[in-house]
Amino acid sequence: MCSSVIRLRLVVTISCLFILTGCWSRIEINDRAFVTAMFIDYPEKGVYEVSLGFPLPNRMINGVGLAGNNNGNQYTIVTKRSESIPVAIRKIRSDLSREISWGHCRVVVVGRKMAELGIDQLLEFAAREPNFHTKTFLFVSPTNGQDISKLTPVFERLPSEVLREYAQRNVTLGATIKDFLEAEASGGDMLTGMLTIGQTEMLSEKGKVSTWVGTDGAALFKNGVMVGTLDVIGMRAGLWLKGKMKSSMNSIKSPTDGKTISFLIQTSKASIKPILNGDQIEFKIQIEAEDDVLSSESNIDLLDPKQVDTLEDLLSKQLKDRVLRTIQTTQSKGVDVFNLGRILAWRYPKVWEQNKDRWHEVYKDCKIHVTTQIYVKRTGAERNSAIRNREH
Structure with a gap:
């Protein structure tokens, strides 16, 4: 009886080992490029311009400092153009040495021209991309979305963190992708924050003229199209x-x-x-x-x-x-x-x-x-x- 129990336990143990074979589709963290912000423009008819912001882990020490070259930024922006947003993102992916990861993206900025054209294609992408957080904040730029990506983060490490703080601290209206998707069920009307942009001398940048971004009014959306402002x-x-x-x-x-x-x-x-x-x-x-x-x-x-x-x-x-x-x-x-x-x-x-x-x-x-x-x-x-x- 005892030997039968031992054999049974051995069979169960060996069977469990076949289950614990690991994740065959995993991607190591060192092979990921973490998107922190997305900027979308419509520069000409039939053309979308997508810019993705990434932190540069090779220039960080424990997430707080710079390694090696103290003159370089801790982040970069990669831009591609195409006939659609997903294809432009695919082109960006082709030029990266790492796999794109959406888990840290919390900000999307659309240029004014893009907003007036309509953001349906953006919402379609966000709804279908399983790793894209629908709680990501959406803002409208008074000019091009890519212009906002050039802001100089003074108190934060990354430009995206500046914009995220504006929404979380209720400095401006911070509508999310989820809010826009839910609004589609009742007509697609929505209100979200407008940004403002300018150039000024910054003491933190040794007196150099740099780009600053602040909050302004709000953009009115009707059926996913910007129709006015407050x-x-x-x-x-x-x-x-x-x-x-x-x-x-x-x-x-x-x-x-x-x-x-x-x-x-x-x-x-x-x-x-x-x-x-x-x-x-x-x-x-x-x-x-x-x-x-x-x-x-x-x-x-x-x-x-x-x-x-x-x-x-x-x-x-x-x-x-x-x-x-x-x-x-x-x-x-x-x-x-x-x-x-x-x-x-x-x-x-x-x-x-x-x-x-x-x-x-x-x-x-x-x-x-x-x-x-x-x-x-x-x-x-x-x-x-x-x-x-x-x-x-």
Whole structure:
């Protein structure tokens, strides 16, 4: 009996060894080129230009320093042109000594011309490439996408990390590929951040004129095609509507002497509810936020509850006007970038079914009711401006 058990165990053990043969299709990490960003342009009719950003591991020490040549960058950009995005990527792959890996790509930038042509081919590629993260952020360049790849990363190691931080810190609207793909189910309308680019002397680069990239307004997409833009105030209104506005500053003129009072936004939340009023589709938008007084040049008494109430009313009115102006801009273009149609579909699916085929026209005539309330929670220990106290 014992020998039979031993033989049985031996057979099972040997059988397990056949299973543990390893991964036949594995690619060693030293044979991979990790994409950190993709930049796409449409330079001429029928031609796509794709640029991929890669870190250079042979110039890094433990991911923080440079090995050997201290004058070289830790990253490179490889560019190819073709009649489609996948073919251009295939050409890039042919010129690399390593296999392309998409696991670290978190940023895609499309040039303005490409955005106005439409990003359907980009979304098609992202949806079909199994290793491409759909949580990758998508931005629009005011010029060419490749121009953004030339930015000088000062605080970060790679250009892609600068852009990713803009989105993660809610400095601008950071729509992802996933957001665009989900929007396709309700008309393809979407809103994402616009970048700005320029040249300036940088002390970090020994005073050389270098490329800097910052945030600007937002790009409006309708059916995957860019049809307009919002200014910075409109972009910030978009952050309010999405409940992503926090750790940001806002300023108003004091009602007592017209001097500037600045507030730090701590938290915000927004709710959107559809309302049916007969045949009329309406939406009720409520936004609440908590602010702290950051600085005051005014003689207003911040310890007086009535004065604080006045400031809250002014802040609330300012926000309401900006949100209404932004929504009216989207309605005039018939582009539902805040996905009110999707909210209507969740709440009233039958009404959505009746209107989804002509939603862009219906959206133009929807009544939007906006209610805003900002609470000033902390005013600080100073009754009046510290500067004015010193002057007196």
